[in-house]
Amino acid sequence: MSKFLFKIVTKLKEEIKDPQGEVVEKISKRLKIFDEIKVQAGKFYGITVVAKDLAEAQQKAGELAKNVLSNPVVETYEIICFEEI
């Protein structure tokens, strides 16, 4: 058995209004940090697991992201990083 770390991000689909991102855009402009800015907000999960091998870990990580972490109606998910630790 080996230990793996993976990082998963879930985001609202492009066509869905993202009020949290819009708030960050407004504040950035008001504070004169960035004037031209587009923000997409989402959720982050740093996940440490034990699995037989990389193939098993990757398959199960996809299952977790798809069935537990994201709502497929309004969200997409992305496994942004995967490493043995």
Add this chain to the structure above:
Amino acid sequence: MSKFLFKIVTKLKEEIKDPQGEVVEKISKRLKIFDEIKVQAGKFYGITVVAKDLAEAQQKAGELAKNVLSNPVVETYEIICFEEI
């Protein structure tokens, strides 16, 4: 002026209880996806901006992460990716 994409993650500090992460751990075990799992939940921001150069963009991105996106009392932030697009 150039366009940059950066990705920022904010997470609760290690010592602070993370109920959202614990829920994912419980569900993963109940669904028999991963039995041994540790989850740290957080927030993700994908940010596209226009800035004079990379140095300016990086400095302002740090300012945004520190002053707008994270609560320094209970959270840490990390700029996980930075690229000119």
